[in-house]
Amino acid sequence: xxxxxxxxxxxxxxxxEPESFRVTLQGExxxxxxxxxxxxxxxxxxxxxxxxxxxxxxxxxxxCGICSHAHSTCFVQAVEEIAALAVPxxxxxxxxxxxxxxxIHSHLLWLGxxxxxxxxDTLLMYTWRDREIVMDILASLTGNRVNYGINTIxxxxxxxxxxxxxxxxxxINKLEERTKYYIQxxxxxxxxxxxxxxxxxxxxxxxxxxxxxxxxxxxSGVDRDTRRDDPYAAYGELDFKVVTDDHNDVYGRTLVxxxxxxxxxxxxxxxxxxMPDGPITVKAPRKIPAGEAVSRYEAPRGEDVHxxxxxxxxxxxxxxxxxxxxxxxxxxxxxxxxRNLADLPIVIAAIDPCFSCTDRLTLVxxxxxxxxxxxxxxxxxxxxxxxxxxxxIEFSELNKKLxxxxxxxx
Amino acid sequence: MLISIVNILIxxxxxxxxxxxxxxxxxxxxxxxxxxxxxxxxxxxxxxxFIKLLGKEDIVPEEANPAIFKLMPIFAxxxxxxxxxxxxxxxxxxxxxxxxxxxxxxxLLTLPTITYFLGGWYSTSLFSRIGAVxxxxxxxxxxxxxxxxxxAPAMLANTWSLSEMxxxxxxxxxxxxxxxxxxxxxxxxxxxxxxxxPFDIPEAETEIVAxxxxxxxxxxxxxxRLNLDIELVVCSSLLAAVYLPFWLDLPAVTGxxxxxxxxLFIICLLSFLRTLFARLRIDQMVAFCWKVLAPCAFVQFLxxxxxxGFLVKI
Numbered sequence: 063x064x065x066x067x068x069x070x071x072x073x074x075x076x077x078x079e080p081e082s083f084r085v086t087l088q089g090e091x092x093x094x095x096x097x098x099x100x101x102x103x104x105x106x107x108x109x110x111x112x113x114x115x116x117x118x119x120x121x122x123x124x125x126c127g128i129c130s131h132a133h134s135t136c137f138v139q140a141v142e143e144i145a146a147l148a149v150p151x152x153x154x155x156x157x158x159x160x161x162x163x164x165x166i167h168s169h170l171l172w173l174g175x176x177x178x179x180x181x182x183d184t185l186l187m188y189t190w191r192d193r194e195i196v197m198d199i200l201a202s203l204t205g206n207r208v209n210y211g212i213n214t215i216x217x218x219x220x221x222x223x224x225x226x227x228x229x230x231x232x233x234i235n236k237l238e239e240r241t242k243y244y245i246q247x248x249x250x251x252x253x254x255x256x257x258x259x260x261x262x263x264x265x266x267x268x269x270x271x272x273x274x275x276x277x278x279x280x281x282s283g284v285d286r287d288t289r290r291d292d293p294y295a296a297y298g299e300l301d302f303k304v305v306t307d308d309h310n311d312v313y314g315r316t317l318v319x320x321x322x323x324x325x326x327x328x329x330x331x332x333x334x335x336x337m338p339d340g341p342i343t344v345k346a347p348r349k350i351p352a353g354e355a356v357s358r359y360e361a362p363r364g365e366d367v368h369x370x371x372x373x374x375x376x377x378x379x380x381x382x383x384x385x386x387x388x389x390x391x392x393x394x395x396x397x398x399x400x401r402n403l404a405d406l407p408i409v410i411a412a413i414d415p416c417f418s419c420t421d422r423l424t425l426v427x428x429x430x431x432x433x434x435x436x437x438x439x440x441x442x443x444x445x446x447x448x449x450x451x452x453x454x455i456e457f458s459e460l461n462k463k464l465x466x467x468x469x470x471x472x
Numbered sequence: 473m474l475i476s477i478v479n480i481l482i483x484x485x486x487x488x489x490x491x492x493x494x495x496x497x498x499x500x501x502x503x504x505x506x507x508x509x510x511x512x513x514x515x516x517x518x519x520x521x522f523i524k525l526l527g528k529e530d531i532v533p534e535e536a537n538p539a540i541f542k543l544m545p546i547f548a549x550x551x552x553x554x555x556x557x558x559x560x561x562x563x564x565x566x567x568x569x570x571x572x573x574x575x576x577x578x579x580l581l582t583l584p585t586i587t588y589f590l591g592g593w594y595s596t597s598l599f600s601r602i603g604a605v606x607x608x609x610x611x612x613x614x615x616x617x618x619x620x621x622x623x624a625p626a627m628l629a630n631t632w633s634l635s636e637m638x639x640x641x642x643x644x645x646x647x648x649x650x651x652x653x654x655x656x657x658x659x660x661x662x663x664x665x666x667x668x669x670p671f672d673i674p675e676a677e678t679e680i681v682a683x684x685x686x687x688x689x690x691x692x693x694x695x696x697r698l699n700l701d702i703e704l705v706v707c708s709s710l711l712a713a714v715y716l717p718f719w720l721d722l723p724a725v726t727g728x729x730x731x732x733x734x735x736l737f738i739i740c741l742l743s744f745l746r747t748l749f750a751r752l753r754i755d756q757m758v759a760f761c762w763k764v765l766a767p768c769a770f771v772q773f774l775x776x777x778x779x780x781g782f783l784v785k786i
Contacts, residue, residue: 068598076678090602090754179678181669181751187508253670253750403602404753407678 065093068403072101076179076407079417083410087403095398097391100424102417108439110381115141115215115350118378122368123209125383126419128171131157131164132361133368133383133419134213139294140357140370141215141378145350151296153217155337158296159230160204160212161359162326162333166237167196168362169319169326172414173244176316179407180257185247192240199233202226217343227334238327245320248313258313262397262409265310272396275389276364277322278413280306281314288360300332312412349376361386363414385419479567484556493701494518496739500704503743518701525694533687535596544591545688545695551583552702559709560638562727564720569635574626577634577710578619584703585611585665588674591696592684603683606754607667607674613761614664614671620769621654621661624776625714634713641717648717650779654772655715657765659741662707664757666700668742670749671757708738 065088072080080101086094106125110118122137123130135157142149170193177185197207203226204210212218248254264274269282279286287304289297305321307314354371364386371380390413397409427434437445447457479485497518505512532538558573560566566573585607592604626632628650629640641648664671675683682688685696712734719730752760 066598066601068602075681087602177750181672181676181678182749183669184508184747185750187510191509251750253752256752256756257750402753402755404673404676404679404751 064088070406076410078175079415081415081417083406085398085403085406090403092398092401092403092406095395097394099391099417100421103421103424104418107381107383107422111378114348114376115346115378118381119213119215120211122381122383123211123213126361126385126416127208128168128416129164129361129363129366129419130209131160131213132359132366133385134211135161135295136357136359136361136366136368137370137381137383138213138215139359140355140368141350141372142346143355143357144353144370144372145215145347147216147344147346149217150341150344151338152221152340153342154296155333156218156220156222156342157213158300159222159330159333159337160200160210161295162329163196163200163203163230164210165326165362166323167193167200168414169323170196172319172362172411173316175411176258176312176408177254179411180254182251182254182257185244185254189244192237195233195237199230202229214343214346216346217341219343221342222337227337230330230334234327234330238324241320241323241327245317245324248316248320255313257408258311258316259309260311260313261401261405262312262315262412263310264393264397266308268396269310269393272392273389274364274393275386276361276414277315277318278364278390278393280304281318282310283308286365288358288365292358294357294359296333296336299336300329302329302332312408315412349374350378363387363416364389383422385416387413387416387420388422391415391420479557480553484561484567485553489553489556489702489705490698492705492735493698494522496704496708496735497701499736499739500743503740504747507744507747522694522698525689525697526691528690530690530692531687533595533597536687537594540590540594541687542692544587544594545692545699548584548587548699549695549702551580551587552699552706555580556706556709558634559706560635560713560720561709562720562722562724562731564635564638564642566635569633571636572632574622574632574634574637578622581665581703581707581710582611582615584699588684588696591688592674592686595687597687599680599682599686600684602680603674603686606680607684609754610664610671610673610757613758614661614765617657617761617765617769618661618665620766621657621772622710622714624654624769624773625651627773628776628780630780634710638713638717638720642720645718647779648715650776651715651772653768653775655711657769657772658711658715659738659745660765661761662711662742663745664761665707666704666742669746670752672751673754673757676751704739704742705735708735708742711738 065086067084067086070083070085071077072082082098082101084096085092106121110121113121119134119138123134125133170189174186174189174193177183177189200210201207203222204212204220212220264278264282266283269279269284274282274284275286283306285304285306288294290304302325305318305325307318309317350372352372352374354369357368359366366386367384369380369382370378373379394410394413398406401409425434450457481487498513498515501517502512532541555577557567558569558577589604589608592600592607626637628647629637631637631640667674675685680686685693688696712731716734720727722730
C-alpha cells in the first residue's frame, strides 16, 4: 500500500483555529505526524512592551478567549510581586472564584468539543446548553461572558454582593447535578468508551519527559497542580484534592476533567463561605519599580507561566507568556504513533489545545532557498514601511499626527 | 406509455418520492434537534436547501474524471427510484412484481453506495478517496447481515417476491412477529447504508471533511442529498413491507395513512438511534458487523428455517 500525506489544516472542520498538521497515512494508519504552529502569531508580547501596565492587563486577557482570566491573573500577579503590593484578601478570593468558574466553563466546553470530535453531537448540545448556566453567572458577576476584565493591578474591579453569591450557589448546584449525569454517561455509554479508551496513550514516563502539564499530565498519573504546589490567590486556604488518573489515555483525560469539575464546585462553595470582608483593591503605582518576576497559574489547560521584567517606567521592558498548549503540543506526536486516522481529531482535542494563545513566534522560510532569517524590530518596521510605500501609502503625515497625539497625552 | 411515464416521474416515482424524502429528512432533522434540546429546522428547510443547491455553481475538480463525476449522482438517484416500483407500499401488490424482485431491490439499493465510492474515488481529492474507501469497506460489513436478515422472512414465506411475501404474511396474520430480531438487525444495518451516526464513518466531518462528497457542489451535491433522502424513504418502505406486513387489506386512503405511519415509525427509530451514539472507528464498525450483527442475522435465519419446518403448513 502506498503512503499518502494528507493535510489537516490550516483550514479543516476538526480544527477551531488555523494550525497545520501533515499526516502520513498508510491506509488508515498514521505513520508520521508533523505539526506547524504559528499561523496566529499576533505579537502580543511586543505589544505589551509598547503599552502601560494597566493596558497590558487587558491585552494579556486577550491572549486566550477561554482562559482569559488565567492570563490576566498570571500577568497581574507578576507585576504585583515586582511592585510588592499587598493585595487584599477579598480580592484574592474573588480572583479564585472567577478562576474556578472559568475552569468550569472551559471543561464543559471541552467535553462538548470532545463529543463532537467523536461524532457524539448529542453530548455537544447538552454540555453547551448547561455551560450557559456558568456563562450567565460570569456575566452577572463581571459584566462579560468572556474576557471578564475583573483583574486590575492591586486587586479586582468589582465586588460580589450577597445576592450574587446566592445566584452563584444556585447555579453551581444545578451544574453539579448535570456533571454527575455526564460522569455517568462517560462511564456507561459503550460507543463513547470505545472511542476514548486506549486512544492517545501517553505513559507516565513520557508525560514527565515531554513536560506535559494540566489534565494531560494528571491523566497519566503525574500528580502536579500549581494550585496546590505553589498556591496563589486564595488556593492555599481552600481544601481540595488534585484529581489524577492512571488510564493514560483520552478516557482518563475525560475523567480527570470531570473530576476537576466536581472539585471546582467544592472550591467555589468554600470560597464564597470563607470570603472575608474588606476592600477589594489597593492603589498601585503607575510606574513599577525595576525588577523581574515569574508567575505561575493553573489554567484549565495546565500551567500558565508569565515573566515580566520592569525598568522603573510605566511600561514593562519584557513580557514573556507561555501558554499550557505549548507544553502539551509535544505529546501529540507520541500519542498518535501507529494510531488510526479516526483517532486524530480526538487525540489533538484531548490536550484541549488553544493554538492561538500558544503562538509566540512565526518562522518564515524562503521556499526556494530553504533559508530562515530572524528579523529585528527595526528591520520589520522598515520592511513594512517599504511594503506600504510600494503600494503608494504614505505614512509621514500620519506619523507626525501620531507623535503630536502621543505628546499631548503625556 | 403515458401511465409508465406518470409512474416514473410522478407516482410512485420521482415527484412522490422527492416530496416524501423531504418530509422524511425534515422529520429526521427536527426529531434529532428536539432530542438534543435544539429548536430544529422549519418544515420547508430540506426543500429550501435543495433549491438553493440547484441554483449554485457546479465545480468539477481539474483532476477529476468529469463523466463519472457528473454521472454518479444521477445513477444513484435512478437506482433508488427504480427500486420503489418493486416494493409493495400499501396493499399486497407492488407496481411490478416477479419472483426474484426482492434480490433486485436489494441489488438496486446497493448501487448508491457503489456510486458514492466511484464518485469519491474519481474526484481524486485525498479526503474523497479516504471516504470512498471507507464507504466500500463499510458496505462489505453491513450488507451481509442486512441481506441475511431480509432473506430470512422471505424464506419463511417461501418466495423471492416482495408482493407474494406481503400476501403470505397477510394470510398468516401473526407470523411477522417471528422476524422481530431481523427487524432490529436491519435497522442497525440501515444506519450504515444511510451513513448515519454511529456508522457515518465515510463522511466523518471532523476527520475527512465531507468524505466522498468533499468535492461535490451545486446541483450534483443536491442530487446526492436528494438521493440520501429518497433512500431513507425507500429503505424504510422496504423494512415496513418485509417486517411490518399487517393491516394490508384496508381501503386506499386508510391504507396509505397506515403505510405512512409505518414509514414514520421506522424513521423515528433511526433518528433515536443516531442521537444515542458516538461515531465508531472503521475497524470497530467492521468488527461489530461481523462479530455481532452477522451471527444475530444467522440466528434469525435458522429460526425462520425451523419455523418453516415445524409451524408453517403451506
